[in-house]
Amino acid sequence: MFFKKKLLSPIKDSQPKNQDPIPETREKMSSEFKARLQNSADILENEIGSSGITIFSIGTLIDKTMFHQDIIDPIKDLSFNSIQTVMEHLSVGEIEKSNQMEMVVKSALDGNVIIYLEGETSVLLAKIPSRVGRSLTFAENESHVIGPQIAFNESLMTNISLIRNYIKDSDLCVEDFVIGSRTNKSGAILYMSGIASEQMVNTLRQRIDEIKIDGILDSSVLMQLIEDKSLSIFPLMSLTERPDKVCDLLLKGKLAVLFDGSSLAIICPHTFMEFFYAMEDSNVNWQIGTFYRLLRLIALFFSVFLTATYVACITFHYEVIPQTLLLTLSESRARVPFPPIIEALLLEFFLELLREAGARLPTKVGQTMGIVGGIVIGTAAVDAGFTSNILIIIIALAALGSFVTPSYSMGNVIRVLRFPLIILAGFWGLYGIMYGFCFLLLHLLRQSSLGSPYLSPFYPPRFADWKDSIIRLPLSFTYKRPDLTRTGNENKYDPKKAKEKNDLK
């Protein structure tokens, strides 16, 4: 926390509240309004015929159709003597009254039009923001075969309504907040009251309140600011674009943070194991779900340790390799001029280059990358005596293993972890790998997510939660909410009734 506070010392000191009143004449109001917005070119000033009303707004932020239909049309042929009567004629839902210039400017930046009547001390603020954004699309980054296909988009309102559509319950709390002294973006904390722990909600709220920063543009940045320790390589909270996943976790007692302008929701508290779950695990049969999870866990170990083990065994412990295998290995390595550690680092580096290039290039060119990589890695490198066949198989396996992780941010971590482990293995053999493993274990044990242990349910051991961890037992067994969330309401449903089948006889 010390580190965080130092980093985020307030950049723009909060100014004393400006109590400037609304100017009395139209000319003064106009020049004041423009001056405060730095005479921007998109300021609109509409004088409405004989009514004596002038409407100020920022043209790029308001909905033009609504502006004409609901604001200008009803009042253009009338004349008014007080601002109150104007209000009665407007057919806009959100109208406020204000008598402070500061507030007026702020709301203009939020998509309001300012309705000004000469001689009055207050103005009307009518909210008609233009909706700029895209429509809802498929979940492309976390795609599932079975399950809803929809993903969040960048609008906070749309995202909240998506969640409200899944959970039609009066207990769903939506708390809003505004962040960034310059961007002034709004966001929302979502949780199920009565299920989520009060203490966690308070902690999260406090962490968000404490952030003093000029601007945050995406929830991924917000997540880095509210994580428990900012120095760890592991993601301590999760990002997802799937509303169904958010709802599932909300029902388990977790908290979600949505942020305007970001299509990713933050979920916390999150455990290490949960990064290896996909929503699809619960959408398929429990046997298949368990199989997927075991597969991913084995892939995790392969991905992190396999290349390092190869390097360790070839460099120091060839006694460990059975004779028949050793023969093949030495045959394929006979022409390779480098020591194993260089060979492995080179290939891993090459593969990372390919991956990064594929991710940054436009899709059409990206396909060529695959072909180039395939040819170069697959045949040319071996033919040239650059690497051994077996290492290519191992590296490919490790790369595949890192891609099966459902969470992209965890996949990144796994890919990066390989490098220090390969280096350790190159220096100290199996002892180096074990050393790295012990360090990782210690490191993971030290982490916490919103104050709850990161390695739960394994440590501290919560045996009841093991039913839905590496394995996934049928739904009738997993009737409890996870202990991690310290929920006030433990059972999802009555375990006794869950096993009954009341079919017609």
Place this chain on the structure above:
Amino acid sequence: MKVQYQPKSPFLLSTFLIIFIIHANQVGIGIHGFQRVIFLEAKQDAWISVLIAGFATHIVVFVMIKTLQLYGSTDIYGIQHEVYGKWLGKVFSSLYILYCLWVFLIILKNYIEVLQTWVFPTVPVWLFSFSILLLVIYGVTGGIRMIVGVGFFSIILSLWMFGFIGYPLRFADYDHLLPVMESNFVSILKGAHKMSLTTVGFEILYVIYPYMEKKDKVQKYAQIGIAATTMLYLILMLVALIYFSPGQLESTIWPTLSLFKIVRLPFIERTEYVAVTFWLLIILPNLMLYMWAAVRGIRRTFGLKTIRVLLVFTTCIFVMSLFINTRLKINRFNDIFASVAFYFIFCYPFVLYAFALLKQKIKAYKEKKK
């Protein structure tokens, strides 16, 4: 210094974890080679020595917990302060701290010796001890909950090793066990006495006791932990006895590691390489628990800052690990330790219990008088 010590609730540990703490702290470096040492004394009846040592451990643990229960929530530093008074208490607590550091050094040295003998003959000692001490510092600064977590995982993650016990059993010769009770009772007892280096570890109870959530359940779970360790030692002893011939066993320094030699899997041979390096995870909780106990003792008795003490201790250990560098020195070091540990761990708890009882009786008598 307060006698009572009640940690805040987020630092408390579930009581059943004491099984893992005791088991993880007992099983460490001694398990590599205890079979030979005991066999030299008790011959084929060595397994009886293991049983006797296990039984004695149960009693000692029982007394230890009885002593702790006299004072509610406290550790050995608090009790010694209360029983012996301010100054003598400090002396005894310092002795206990020294003992913890000594065990630490023994474990570290023996493990490095095994590593050098089996896997890396040319890598210098300082590199190993430096790297391991770094891990220990990182771990101990994480706090007791984390240290216990390492112990928990070290047991869970090393269960696979137990599966390999089937390999030596294929070459078992059960006649090696016969005749039973051939050695006289004295040599069996001598064998049990030699077990002390292997069974130590349960004395961590003295320090960790206040961190347990339900104090009345500690007795039950601690005994389960001890029983688990005794079972493990008994099985390993029996396997070594029936697999090795008597002559072989006498000349095998690390029978447990040698048992790994014959394990042969389709993708891996010479599993002892994997086992020896994997042992890092098994000794890590031992090292961290002892270091934590020592640092904790300094904090309790002298009220010094934890992190500085930790750095001073690790530096001392590092320097000392450089000087004990030959097999003979290590052996001598182990022997001295074994005899001291026997009195300190197996006899001292009874003395402390007697003193504590006496002290309480006197106190109660005085209050009555008033």
